[in-house]
Amino acid sequence: xxxxxxxxxxxxxxxxxxxxxxxxxxxxxxxxxxxxxxxxxxxxxxxxxxxxxxxxxxxxxxxxxxxxxxxxxxxxxxxxxxxxxxxxxxxxxxxxxxxxxxxxxxxxxxxxxxxxxxxxxxxxxxxxxxxxxxxxxxxxxxxxxxxxxxxxxxxxxxxxxxxxxxxxxxxxxxxxxxxxxxxxxxxxxxxxxxxxxxxxxxxxxxxxxxxxxxxxxxxxxxxxxxxxxxxxxxxxxxxxxxxxxxxxxxxxxxxxxxxxxxxxxxxxxxxxxxxxxxxxxxxxxxxxxxxxxxxxxxxxxxxxxxxxxxxxxxxxxxxxxxxxxxxxxxxxxxxxxxxxx
Amino acid sequence: xxxxxxxxxxxxxxxxxxxxxxxxxxxxxxxxxxxxxxxxxxxxxxxxxxxxxxxxxxxxxxxxxxxxxxxxxxxxxxxxxxxxxxxxxxxxxxxxxxxxxxxxxxxxxxxxxxxxxxxxxxxxxxxxxxxxxxxxxxxxxxxxxxxxxxxxxxxxxxxxxxxxxxxxxxxxxxxxxxxxxxxxxxxxxxxxxxxxxxxxxxxxxxxxxxxxxxxxxxxxxxxxxxxxxxxxxxxxxxxxxxxxxxxxxxxxxxxxxxxxxxxxxxxxxxxxxxxxxxxxxxxxxxxxxxxxxxxxxxxxxxxxxxxxxxxxxxxxxxxxxxxxxxxxxxxxxxxxxxxxx
DNA sequence: TCCTCGTCTGCAAACGCTTCCAGAATCTTA
DNA sequence: TAAGATTCTGGAAGCGTTTGCAGACGAGGA
Numbered sequence: 001x002x003x004x005x006x007x008x009x010x011x012x013x014x015x016x017x018x019x020x021x022x023x024x025x026x027x028x029x030x031x032x033x034x035x036x037x038x039x040x041x042x043x044x045x046x047x048x049x050x051x052x053x054x055x056x057x058x059x060x061x062x063x064x065x066x067x068x069x070x071x072x073x074x075x076x077x078x079x080x081x082x083x084x085x086x087x088x089x090x091x092x093x094x095x096x097x098x099x100x101x102x103x104x105x106x107x108x109x110x111x112x113x114x115x116x117x118x119x120x121x122x123x124x125x126x127x128x129x130x131x132x133x134x135x136x137x138x139x140x141x142x143x144x145x146x147x148x149x150x151x152x153x154x155x156x157x158x159x160x161x162x163x164x165x166x167x168x169x170x171x172x173x174x175x176x177x178x179x180x181x182x183x184x185x186x187x188x189x190x191x192x193x194x195x196x197x198x199x200x201x202x203x204x205x206x207x208x209x210x211x212x213x214x215x216x217x218x219x220x221x222x223x224x225x226x227x228x229x230x231x232x233x234x235x236x237x238x239x240x241x242x243x244x245x246x247x248x249x250x251x252x253x254x255x256x257x258x259x260x261x262x263x264x265x266x267x268x269x270x271x272x273x274x275x276x277x278x279x280x281x282x283x284x285x286x287x288x289x290x291x292x293x294x295x296x297x298x299x300x301x302x303x304x305x306x307x308x309x310x311x312x313x314x315x316x317x318x319x320x321x322x323x324x325x326x327x328x329x330x331x332x333x334x335x336x337x338x339x340x341x
Numbered sequence: 342x343x344x345x346x347x348x349x350x351x352x353x354x355x356x357x358x359x360x361x362x363x364x365x366x367x368x369x370x371x372x373x374x375x376x377x378x379x380x381x382x383x384x385x386x387x388x389x390x391x392x393x394x395x396x397x398x399x400x401x402x403x404x405x406x407x408x409x410x411x412x413x414x415x416x417x418x419x420x421x422x423x424x425x426x427x428x429x430x431x432x433x434x435x436x437x438x439x440x441x442x443x444x445x446x447x448x449x450x451x452x453x454x455x456x457x458x459x460x461x462x463x464x465x466x467x468x469x470x471x472x473x474x475x476x477x478x479x480x481x482x483x484x485x486x487x488x489x490x491x492x493x494x495x496x497x498x499x500x501x502x503x504x505x506x507x508x509x510x511x512x513x514x515x516x517x518x519x520x521x522x523x524x525x526x527x528x529x530x531x532x533x534x535x536x537x538x539x540x541x542x543x544x545x546x547x548x549x550x551x552x553x554x555x556x557x558x559x560x561x562x563x564x565x566x567x568x569x570x571x572x573x574x575x576x577x578x579x580x581x582x583x584x585x586x587x588x589x590x591x592x593x594x595x596x597x598x599x600x601x602x603x604x605x606x607x608x609x610x611x612x613x614x615x616x617x618x619x620x621x622x623x624x625x626x627x628x629x630x631x632x633x634x635x636x637x638x639x640x641x642x643x644x645x646x647x648x649x650x651x652x653x654x655x656x657x658x659x660x661x662x663x664x665x666x667x668x669x670x671x672x673x674x675x676x677x678x679x680x681x682x
Numbered sequence: 683t684c685c686t687c688g689t690c691t692g693c694a695a696a697c698g699c700t701t702c703c704a705g706a707a708t709c710t711t712a
Numbered sequence: 713t714a715a716g717a718t719t720c721t722g723g724a725a726g727c728g729t730t731t732g733c734a735g736a737c738g739a740g741g742a
Contacts, residue, residue: 001456003728014692019730026731027690048456050400051728053391054697061434069419075411082410082437091457093402094435096423115342115389116432225625258625261602284566284599344698355722360700367701368720392698396727 002043011039022047062305063117065095065125071222072251072279073294077123077145080298088306093117097125119305121145121298122152124193141308143301145294146193148320153304157292157325159193163200165327166246166274166290171208174335175244175272178205181230181256182248184219194219197248197276216242220252227255235263235271243336244272250279250289257285257332268334278328286331292323343384352380363388403646404458406436406466412563413592413620414635418464418486421639429647434458438466460646462486462639463493465534482649484642486635487534489661496641498633498666500534504541506668507587507615507631512549515676516585516613519546522571522597523589525560535560538589538617557583561593568596576604576612584677585613591620591630598626598673609675619669627672633664 008015013032020026021036028036039045053059062085068074078094085092093116120135124146127135132151135142147154163180170178180201183194202212220230227247235241235256247253253275260267267273275282278291304316349356354373361367362377369377380386394400403426409415419435426433434457461476465487468476473492476483488495504521511519521542524535543553561571568588576582576597588594594616601608608614616623619632645657 005728015729016693016731017691020691023730027688029690032690046455048395048728050391050394050456051697052730054389054395054699054728055730057697059391069410069423070413070416072411075416078410078435079437082435086436092435094419094423094433095427096420114387115391224622228625281565284569346698356699357701357723358721361721364700368718370720373720389698392727393700394727395698395729396700398727 002045004045004047006043007036007039007045010043011036058309059116059118060089061091061093061117062119062121062302063093063095064121064123065097066123067097067125069096073249073277074123076294077298080295081121081302082298083295084299084302085306088302090118090306118309119143121301121305141305143304143316145297145301153301153316153318153321155297155300155321155323157323159196160200160203161322162276162290162292162325163197163246163248164204165200165325166197166276167201167204169274169288169327169329169333170244170246170272171204171210173244173272173333175242176208176210177242177336178210178216178244178246179234179242180217180246180248181220181227181234181252182217183222194248201246215240220255222249222251224251224255224258227252228259229255231256231259232262235259235265241265241271243270244274244333247273247275250275250277250282250287253287253289253332254279254281254285257287267332269337272333272336274333276325282328282330288330288333289328290325291328292325297323343386345386345388347384348377348380348386351384352376399650400457400459401430402432402434402458403460403462403643404434404436405462405464406438407464408438408466410437414590414618415464417635418639421636422462422643423639424636425640425643426647429643431459431647459650460484462642462646482646484645484657486638486642494642494645494657494659494662496638496662496664498664500537501541501544503617503631503633503666504538504587504589505545506541506666507617508542508545510615510629510668510670510674511585511587511613512545512551514585514613514674516583517549517551518583518677519551519557519585519587520575520583521558521587521589522561522568522575522593523558524563535589542587556581561596563590563592565592565596565599568593569600570596572597572600573603576600576606582606582612584611585615585674588614588616591616591618591623591628594628594630594673595620595622595626598628608673610678613674613677615674617666623669623671629671629674630669631666632669633666638664 004015004018008018011018011032013036017028017032018036018040021028021033022040049060064078064081066074066078069078082092117140119141122142122144125144126146127149129150132149136151142152144152144154146156167178180198182198185195185198198217201217205212218230218234220226245253245256247256253273256273257267260271260273265271274288276290276292278289282289307314308316345356345359349359352359352373354377358369358373359377359381362369362374363381390401405419405422407415407419410419423433458481460482463483463485466485467487468490470491473490477492483493485493485495487497508519521539523539526536526539539558542558546553559571559575561567586594586597588597594614598608598614601612601614606612615629615631617631617633619630623630648655649657
């Protein structure tokens with residue numbers, strides 16, 4: 001491993017000049033810059049990031065805290081974040097923080113506080129105001145997907161509005177018997193996504209003058225098999241079967257559709273289904289959905305933290321940023337079948 | 342930000358002693374160790390990783406290169422790798438290296454060579470012998486999932502054997518008209534997975550005395566919607582329809598099953614389908630599959646590189662390691678329906 | 683001609699740790 | 713009791729960069 005001194009000797013200049021030539025900071029004549037680059041290349045020299053971090057205080061790393069990886073929403077965020085970071089010359093340190101308390105503590109006590117990252121991106125990380133203070137005290141740029149989170153710039157779709165939009169779509173088609181298959185309120189790790197989408201649903205119903213019925217909300221985990229099971233239970237009981245279902249995510253919606261198929265219930269003739277996400281599988285199931293783009297959300301928060309790092313004085317929106325979520329109509333929703341008799 | 346000196350002053354000892362006390366290396370009396378820890382805690386001190394890297398030459402980072410994130414196989418690997426690394430006190434730097442040539446070069450010219458990671462884990466990264474040499478020249482532990490790769494310890498299931506196993510299962514049930522829906526041979530980025538599974542399929546057929554027919558292999562991308570399209574084409578043509586399909590992955594198999602359902606073809610009565618992976622969705626589709634555990638594969642390679650780092654002299658298996666892949670029978674495969682007439 | 687200004691370069695001082703070395707204190711053993 | 717071994721601690725050198733400062737040089741303006 002050759003150090004900067006070797007390059008300096010080979011190029012016939014001082015270490016300082018090598019540093020300036022290679023980093024592009026300060027004055028260096030074109031001639032020497034060239035000689036230095038060639039010397040560096042021929043030696044296979046590459047700067048020691050620890051040494052340069054030590055003096056600059058910058059690591060060029062950004063920490064990303066995320067609760068799940070193997071799910072479309074989260075995987076897409078990572079892809080977006082990674083792409084954006086690499087484009088800007090930063091490296092991504094990944095922390096898969098499941099909701100167990102032990103791991104949470106580890107992050108706060110141990111990781112975040114270490115001097116290894118220049119900025120932090122937190123994905124649907126629900127933290128207490130006290131923890132927020134600790135984070136802010138680090139003096140490092142931080143941004144989140146999810147939220148709102150007091151004091152930290154965050155980003156997400158308006159889940160209440162999305163829930164309303166979905167429900168209103170069904171109402172507009174003429175449905176009055178609409179069930180909501182959503183997440184378990186007690187289990188949500190993300191920013192009350194589950195209760196927010198439920199809230200939007202309830203608001204839309206209320207506005208339409210439809211009384212909200214206890215039984216019309218059923219909880220499930222956010223994956224296809226779980227939703228499939230729940231779907232079979234709901235749809236298996238003819239007295240309970242609604243004319244439409246608002247599923248809190250596309251995975252849930254697909255589970256429900258598969259359950260309906262299994263039971264010989266036609267979608268959308270006998271049952272309309274709408275989801276949220278515009279998941280890659282939505283199209284093949286003809287699923288009407290509300291689109292969001294987690295990859296772009298990832299790019300956006302990267303932009304926030306990096307710009308903060310590189311443009312002194314700049315700062316991202318102080319408050320929560322709401323992203324548009326638009327309805328994509330496909331063939332899983334339709335007017336309810338006219339009642340017989 | 343308080344440095345080691347502040348801690349030293351507060352505890353009334355030298356910097357050297359603080360370093361020893363906190364790192365656990367060298368002699369320190371219990372008494373002073375305690376005083377130092379308390380001083381450190383009360384100041385919220387945390388060692389500067391750049392400073393300590395600079396002198397020790399260790400970063401405590403491991404680089405992971407992976408072509409895709411948002412796919413079950415790859416997502417599971419990341420989860421496994423992340424868990425194992427964090428357990429051992431290492432951080433994970435994620436590099437999502439899509440197959441574009443430009444990005445590849447970037448990794449070799451730019452990233453791998455930087456002094457930012459102690460070891461490298463490469464997931465299904467196909468590299469030339471020359472590139473391998475460059476990697477090895479770094480003198481850093483490196484291991485791969487996929488392979489084999491000359492000179493680098495790698496790990497994977499035996500794809501040829503998996504292909505055989507799947508096909509033999511169908512043969513054993515009495516099928517003779519078996520199609521293979523696999524990956525595009527020209528497009529494979531992973532270690533010829535596609536052609537290996539195809540090879541296993543062909544070997545099994547040959548062994549059973551069944552001539553291999555050009556038309557009995559069809560290529561698709563490895564996702565449900567693509568496989569669904571392909572499935573509809575194959576199954577839509579009654580003259581072309583086989584009695585069984587060996588799908589190169591569970592996602593492909595599920596696409597085919599959905600296509601069959603759409604066309605009113607009963608699985609397994611009219612068509613048997615087998616896949617590879619034991620994907621989380623396999624169970625709900627009753628899909629017979631060949632199981633592999635990417636998360637454990639991730640843990641294994643982590644073990645390899647970390648042990649190499651921490652146990653001087655130890656080294657992982659020089660050659661490619663083959664993992665067992667076992668058949669999981671479900672309801673998507675059965676004896677072919679007896680021919681009429 | 684002299685002065686100023688912009689460009690270019692080198693010296694040397696950090697940056698915050700770890701670790702070698704040596705010395706002091708305590709404990710073992712002959 | 714002396715000599716050696718063991719445990720504990722501090723001083724100081726270094727890890728490989730970046731950067732403030734100062735000096736040198738040439739060009740342009742008065």
